[in-house]
Amino acid sequence: MNRQEELLRQACAMLAEEETNALENSLSPAAKAEAEKLYRQHRLKIFALIQKETKKKKGAFPFLLKAAACLMLIAGAAWIGLHQHHPDPIPMTPLPSASIVPYYSPVPTETIIPTHAPEETAIPTLTPDPTSTPTPVPTITPTFTLTPTPSPTFTPLPTRTPDVAEAAPAVIPEETSGTAPGQWQGVYFPQALPEGYAIADTEEDSSSRSIVYTKDTSSIIFTEYNLQKAMTIQEGAKLSYVQIGDQIGLKMETDNAVTLSWEMDGHTLSITCTAADAEEIAASVKKVSR
Amino acid sequence: MFIPLIFLLIENEDDRQFFESIYVDHHRLMYAQALQITRNGQEAQDAVSDAMMALLKKIDLLRSLPCNKLRSYLVITVRHQAINLYNRKKREQPMDDTVLTAFPGADRVEDGLMEQSGVERIKEAIALLPPREKEIMLMRYFREMTDEEIAAEMGIRAVSVRVHLSRARKHLADLLAGREGME
Numbered sequence: 001m002n003r004q005e006e007l008l009r010q011a012c013a014m015l016a017e018e019e020t021n022a023l024e025n026s027l028s029p030a031a032k033a034e035a036e037k038l039y040r041q042h043r044l045k046i047f048a049l050i051q052k053e054t055k056k057k058k059g060a061f062p063f064l065l066k067a068a069a070c071l072m073l074i075a076g077a078a079w080i081g082l083h084q085h086h087p088d089p090i091p092m093t094p095l096p097s098a099s100i101v102p103y104y105s106p107v108p109t110e111t112i113i114p115t116h117a118p119e120e121t122a123i124p125t126l127t128p129d130p131t132s133t134p135t136p137v138p139t140i141t142p143t144f145t146l147t148p149t150p151s152p153t154f155t156p157l158p159t160r161t162p163d164v165a166e167a168a169p170a171v172i173p174e175e176t177s178g179t180a181p182g183q184w185q186g187v188y189f190p191q192a193l194p195e196g197y198a199i200a201d202t203e204e205d206s207s208s209r210s211i212v213y214t215k216d217t218s219s220i221i222f223t224e225y226n227l228q229k230a231m232t233i234q235e236g237a238k239l240s241y242v243q244i245g246d247q248i249g250l251k252m253e254t255d256n257a258v259t260l261s262w263e264m265d266g267h268t269l270s271i272t273c274t275a276a277d278a279e280e281i282a283a284s285v286k287k288v289s290r
Numbered sequence: 291m292f293i294p295l296i297f298l299l300i301e302n303e304d305d306r307q308f309f310e311s312i313y314v315d316h317h318r319l320m321y322a323q324a325l326q327i328t329r330n331g332q333e334a335q336d337a338v339s340d341a342m343m344a345l346l347k348k349i350d351l352l353r354s355l356p357c358n359k360l361r362s363y364l365v366i367t368v369r370h371q372a373i374n375l376y377n378r379k380k381r382e383q384p385m386d387d388t389v390l391t392a393f394p395g396a397d398r399v400e401d402g403l404m405e406q407s408g409v410e411r412i413k414e415a416i417a418l419l420p421p422r423e424k425e426i427m428l429m430r431y432f433r434e435m436t437d438e439e440i441a442a443e444m445g446i447r448a449v450s451v452r453v454h455l456s457r458a459r460k461h462l463a464d465l466l467a468g469r470e471g472m473e
Contacts, residue, residue, distance in 0.1 A: 005431070011412035012432035016362035018413070020319065023365060027322050034331070035321035042321075042335045046313055046342055053346045054305040 044230040044250060044261075051241070051248065178286030184211060186224040188269055192284035193220065194276045218275035222285075225268040231261045244282045251278075305349055312352070313342065316361055320368045327372035333379065337372035344371065344443065351434060366428055373425065374444060407466045415465040423458035430455060 027035075180189035183202050186209050197213035197220055204210075210223040233239065237252040242260065249262030258278045261270040269285060271278045313320075320341065324334035344367055345352060355363060407415070416427055429435045429443070437455075441448040 007409055007412055008416075008427070008431040009434075010409045011416055012428050013359060013362070014409060014413045015416055016366045016428060016432050017358055020362040020365045023323055023326070024319060027318075031322055031325070032318060034325060035318045038321045038325065038331055038335055038338075039317040041331075042338065043313075043317070045335075046339065047310060049339065049342055050306055050309045050313070050346070053343065054302050054309065 040233060042230060043233065047239075047250070048248075177289030178284075180288040181211070184288070185209060187267060187287060188224055188264060188285050189288050190222055190271070190281045190285045193281060197276075219273075220276055220281065221270075221272040222281075223270045223272075225270075228263060228266065228268055231259070231268075231270060242279055244279070244285075249282065308349070308353065309342070309346065312345075312360065312364065316364050319361065319365050323365050323368045324372045327369065328376055328379075333375055334372070337368055337375050340371040340375065341368040348433075363433065366432060370425060370429060370433075370443065378445075411466065412462070415462050418465055419458055419461055423454065423461060426451070426454045427458050427462075 178189060178191040180186070181199060183199075185204065193213060194215075196215040197218075198215065199211060200214040200219070201212040202210065203212075207227065208223055208225045210221055213220040213222075231250065231252070233252060234254055237254050237259075240251045240253075242249050242251045244260065244262045247262045247264060249260050252259045252261075257272055257274050259270060259272040260278045260282045261268060262282070263269070264285070269282075271282050271285075273281065320338050321334055324337040324341075325331070328334050328337060341364070345364065352360060352363065416424055419427065426440065426444075429440045435443070437448040437451045440451045444451070
């Protein structure tokens with residue numbers, strides 16, 4: 001870098017800082033509030049963007065290099081594990097023979113009193129007769145006779161032209177399909193809710209629909225948005241990412257409720273619970289079959 | 291078994307936290323800058339999104355910047371994205387990309403002049419450049435973008451970027467030499 005370039009860099013950096021300071025000093029409370037509002041509406045999207053881009057940012061080469069290093073590490077550890085001589089975990093010292101106490105003493109043979117005596121029977125012994133000639137063993141030659149049997153004749157079954165309805169391909173239900181209450185017109189619905197909750201309200205407009213379940217003072221609200229939507233984040237909410245199926249969801253925890261929001265196939269889904277386990281409910285959300 | 295896998299994720303996790311923190315720390319200035327140019331909330335958000343995309347490509351540079359320079363870098367990046375968005379919205383060609391001709395020897399005009407002028411005076415001269423030339427100087431010398439990166443961001447050809455820079459340096463030299471309206 002030559003001297004001129006360095007001077008230009010320094011001058012541009014000074015100018016940028018000066019202009020940034022001027023911008024900061026010129027902001028009215030209304031402009032600050034407007035900026036804050038835009039930030040609140042938009043930040044979920046930016047967090048998602050950051051997460052997505054930082055995952056794929058690193059090139060394939062360093063990743064492969066690291067993956068190869070990891071595999072070598074694992075293989076090396078496995079090899080060492082297999083080939084290493086393992087000394088006995090508890091060293092064994094041979095006891096002096098005098099101290100070996102037998103578990104049992106041999107019973108002296110004199111003390112064995114037979115309870116019964118076997119009857120003495122003469123076993124005949126076979127003595128070969130030197131005069132007899134051995135009889136040759138006949139060899140058996142198996143003979144098979146194959147009798148041809150007539151092959152059965154098949155009569156073709158009567159053919160039938162299928163109906164138009166039958167000709168349509170069969171609809172194979174999706175493995176992930178679930179059910180929903182009749183009034184739910186959405187695409188997704190949770191398949192597992194804690195016991196005792198009953199539908200209290202439903203709402204629907206052109207872009208979203210919600211269903212509210214209540215039990216005593218607790219409630220569960222499930223909302224489905226037709227499009228990707230950045231969720232509004234409450235002031236002071238604790239934010240974290242959670243895995244919901246194969247999606248990453250945003251968890252917002254406040255003093256009295258937990259809200260999970262995530263995307264599925266272009267829809268934004270959210271569950272707000274005051275007492276129940278939102279993650280468990282979210283994990284059960286499936287596409288509704290109709 | 292899991293430790294090597296965690297090791298693979300550390301770097302990305304670190305980048306994510308770094309970006310989230312700079313965004314959270316400087317969001318007010320970024321949105322205010324975008325809003326000042328676009329005068330439209332949705333477009334201001336789009337400008338910030340575009341700026342974040344551009345910033346994500348410069349992570350190593352951003353990590354090396356001191357805090358005050360990092361703040362300026364974010365604001366200037368948002369400003370450039372907002373200007374580009376505003377120009378696209380108005381369906382105007384952001385810069386005349388066809389009739390530009392370089393000033394012969396413009397790169398050499400300021401030889402010696404820069405040295406004599408000092409950084410403060412160069413800064414004042416850059417501030418007096420026509421807005422487009424000033425922004426392209428900032429892109430090159432503050433955001434440290436290549437010709438190709440500037441071309442991609444502004445939607446013009448790389449050769450035009452070189453011509454614009456050449457023209458900006460000629461104007462700068464004139465300003466420093468007192469041939470144009472500088473004290």
